[in-house]
Amino acid sequence: MPIAPGGALYYFILILIGGNLFALIIGLLMLASPRWLGDFFKMSNRWVSTRRMTKPLETPLPTDRALLRYPRVLGAIMLASAALILIKGAIFISEVSVADGGRMLARLYSGSTLPSVAWETIWLCLIIVIMVGALLAVVVGMLSLFRHGQLDRWVGSANRWVSTRQITKPLDMPHYPLDNAVSAHPRLWGGVIAVLALVSALVLWWFLRGV
Known part of the structure; x- marks a missing residue:
């Protein structure tokens, strides 16, 4: 039975389909022009430190x-x-x-x-x-x-100040093993991403239409 339009589940599935179509485009770009896509990700892949952003919240206020x-x-x-x-x-x-x-x-x-x-x-x-x-x-x-x-x-x-920034410091360190693997074999990963995104989008569309 198809899912009736207007419900939250209907729009949620549409969002998932849109995300998979976007992933399909990325996968096809990795297959067709991996160098251009790699240069784009190098420009956009900037680490944003949450510790630096939340530093003002860690300043103790001497209310005592x-x-x-x-x-x-x-x-x-x-x-x-x-x-x-x-x-x-x-x-x-x-x-x-x-x-x-x-x-x-x-x-x-x-x-x-x-x-x-x-x-x-x-x-x-x-x-x-x-x-x-x-x-x-x-x-x-x-x-x-x-x-x-x-x-x-x-x-x-x-009154001892416990810094959450020091506790969560290991979580704020960047790790790039997946990025390095994709950069080493862009066409392989592009094909995998394209196939998985296409299959996921089709399955979600069939589920949405009640096929």
Whole structure:
């Protein structure tokens, strides 16, 4: 049965057919004039370093200095926020059972097929994470109010910058084994590319027409 025009699958297959026709043209050019195509690829084949492009994103921003410039103000804000979360959270939790909380989460994601036990587990985990975060905010707020020197030392020991550019450096190094193989035997690879592209385009066209 042919695929009706207008659907996403129809246009996706058309894009694939167009890509295969373009590959067919490249393969025929490699067969007919490999030297011209090789010169063109030498001009256009320029390595673009993603590490250089993303270098500004790797510059650390010293936001800790701005936050710790007024430690007592920061501590008061954190204590007030944590107290509000703990008080309101305790009242809310005392009025809502675990089963009711699980049902509320399930209603938010009505399309999901998770069992009620899973939603209840997620509800408990959310409560634990929120409460532990509020308690940590109380600790940090107390330190900011009364022992901000200790907080500075903790921040200094924990604040270590990890550069993702150094971790991903091996992935950014160019490798040209395939390019070298194609350059060494352009007509062979051109024939392979042309045949595969033509067969793929015909198969996709037959699939599109429902033959």
